[in-house]
Amino acid sequence: MIKMMRNIVWNFKKYRFLMNELISRDFKVKYKRSVLGVVWSLLYPILMMIVMAVVFSQMFKFKVEGQNYLVYLMTGIIMFNYFSEASNNGMTSIVVNFGLLNKVYIPKYIFPLSKCLFVGINFLLTLIPWIGLIAASYFGLGEYVCHFNIYFLLLPYVFLCLFIFTVGISFLLSAVSVLLRDMFYIYGIILMIWQYVTPVFYSIQIIPESLQKIFKLNPLYQFLEGARVIVVNGHAPSGTLLLTMGLWAVGMLLVGAIVFKKNQDKFIYYI
Amino acid sequence: MITLNNIGMKYNLGVERDNSFKQTFINILSGKHRKNKKKKEDNFFWALKDVNFHVDKGEVVGLIGSNGAGKSTLLKVVSGVMKPTEGSVQVNGQISPMIELGAGFDMELTARENIYLNGAVLGYSKELLDEKFEDIVEFSELREFLDVPVKNFSSGMTAKLAFSIATIVDPEILIVDEILSVGDIKFQEKSKNKMMEMIKGGTTVLYVSHNLQSIRDLCNKVVWLEHGVVQEIGDTNEVCDHYYKSQMG
Known part of the structure; x- marks a missing residue:
């Protein structure tokens, strides 16, 4: 066990530079030929937030009783978007990088992991306008004030759980999609359904009581709830909630890693 | 050694024919499932x-x-x-593998960026690449094209760059x-x-x-x-x- 851990750490060190390069490659390719370049990483979420805010709170008149709906909505959107983009990119990462895998020995897990990190960095950038939005609530935006409070220190834990969960599911999906290419399409549909059954722009209170239990089995609900309890309600998340998030994250990572490890030697025959 | x-x-x-739902489905529908399985055994x-x-x-x-x-x-x-x-x-x-040169190139990136990317793929460290960067450029004879995306390179130029990166260490x-x-x-x-x-x-x-x-x-x-x-x-x-x-x- 200790030897295995040491191996993992050693591997990490050895391939950290490659991981850096892959992530910076993604950035460079993403913003090639665009005038504003990396500024888009900041501008895009701001514009997206404005659009979403107008659509949901002005056109559809959505609101959550007694809470700042704008902050509620954005917290859900940025977290869910992170999950869907990272897991989608992670899923395709093995197939897309086949040219490399076929020629040089590189640990294969690097590809889904680097995608999750790349999207993760983008996610961290979206936190800047998001914090701006919370600050704006002091000046009356969204009716209710969201106070910056001591529990904000727990947010990194919540985001880390989301990240680990996403890495786990990316491992699982990338392994499965190599063997079964249909997964690309199937997962697209799954994501769509997932987005609607996760309370991103509505509150779980509008679901009939009997169904709420089932909705709460959704790990993404737990992550969103964790962040919202802190930011929107200003409470400390309950111990159960914190524990549930951690368990989902570690459990998914284990499942993903095991499936990935079991199948990775076969990848090369399937691409 | x-x-x-x-x-x-x-x-x-x-393997090639079997990794899609559709095919499995078609096989089941047309009753070929069993037969195919048997055939697969000989199919390697x-x-x-x-x-x-x-x-x-x-x-x-x-x-x-x-x-x-x-x-x-x-x-x-x-x-x-x-x-x-x-x-x-x-x-x-x-091991330094030179199986098909330029496997790690990203065509959208410039030669300069690709030297680092490809170097990382081959397992070199950042320090080593910083140190050997000049040598690589010198050997590849591509100094004027350093900031040109590799997709605009001729195949010979790409190969020269790849060879220079792959052989820079001993x-x-x-x-x-x-x-x-x-x-x-x-x-x-x-x-x-x-x-x-x-x-x-x-x-x-x-x-x-x-x-x-x-x-x-x-x-x-x-x-x-x-x-x-x-x-x-x-x-x-x-x-x-x-x-x-x-x-x-």
């Missing part, structure tokens, strides 16, 4: 079978054989890209698949000299080529593969002669 014990590599030919071939040989430190070993003989597969097994179905590989030392083991025909005449000469230099420096080389002359020039031992089976191992000229005779009648 490199030891191959009874290497066997089985390819499943049925051995790309390598019972390959045994040993390479000592500093040896330059040539691999020859007709197309599809298993040469590239063998290189992939040695470099760790593929796990053999049977047998075991032991490699002591750091690896303990160099794996080379048909690359000395890279670039123009001048660069070919230069790359051959570079190879010779590395060989003299004690690098162990596994070299695949269809150019028998370059095999005769470089190698001190040759392995002749045919249909995944070793036909002959031994003295360069002897094996090359036999191979030539069997091919040309």
Whole structure:
């Protein structure tokens, strides 16, 4: 066990530079030929937030009783978007990088992991306008004030759980999609359904009581709830909630890693 | 340095057709499922079978054989890209693979960016690349094109850049698949000299080529593969002669 851990750490060190390069490659390719370049990483979420805010709170008149709906909505959107983009990119990462895998020995897990990190960095950038939005609530935006409070220190834990969960599911999906290419399409549909059954722009209170239990089995609900309890309600998340998030994250990572490890030697025959 | 014990590599030919839902579904509907399964059993071939040989430190070993003989597969097994179905590989030392140059290039990026990316793929550290950057640029003769995206390069230019990156360190083991025909005449000469230099420096080389002359020039031992089976191992000229005779009648 200790030897295995040491191996993992050693591997990490050895391939950290490659991981850096892959992530910076993604950035460079993403913003090639665009005038504003990396500024888009900041501008895009701001514009997206404005659009979403107008659509949901002005056109559809959505609101959550007694809470700042704008902050509620954005917290859900940025977290869910992170999950869907990272897991989608992670899923395709093995197939897309086949040219490399076929020629040089590189640990294969690097590809889904680097995608999750790349999207993760983008996610961290979206936190800047998001914090701006919370600050704006002091000046009356969204009716209710969201106070910056001591529990904000727990947010990194919540985001880390989301990240680990996403890495786990990316491992699982990338392994499965190599063997079964249909997964690309199937997962697209799954994501769509997932987005609607996760309370991103509505509150779980509008679901009939009997169904709420089932909705709460959704790990993404737990992550969103964790962040919202802190930011929107200003409470400390309950111990159960914190524990549930951690368990989902570690459990998914284990499942993903095991499936990935079991199948990775076969990848090369399937691409 | 490199030891191959009874290497066997089985390819499943049925694999390609089976990895989609649709096909499985069609098979079930048309009742072919059972039959196909049985057929699949016979539907493989051995790309390598019972390959045994040993390479000592500093040896330059040539691999020859007709197309599809298993040469590239063998290189992939040695470099760790593929796990053999049977047998075991032991490699002591750091490998620098030059199987198809430029595998790690991103065509959208510039030459400068690709030097770092490709270097990282080959397992170099950032410090090493910073230090050797000038040498790489110098050797590739591409200084004016450093900030041009590689997609605008000619194939010769791409190959020159790739060769320069791959050979900038003195690896303990160099794996080379048909690359000395890279670039123009001048660069070919230069790359051959570079190879010779590395060989003299004690690098162990596994070299695949269809150019028998370059095999005769470089190698001190040759392995002749045919249909995944070793036909002959031994003295360069002897094996090359036999191979030539069997091919040309």
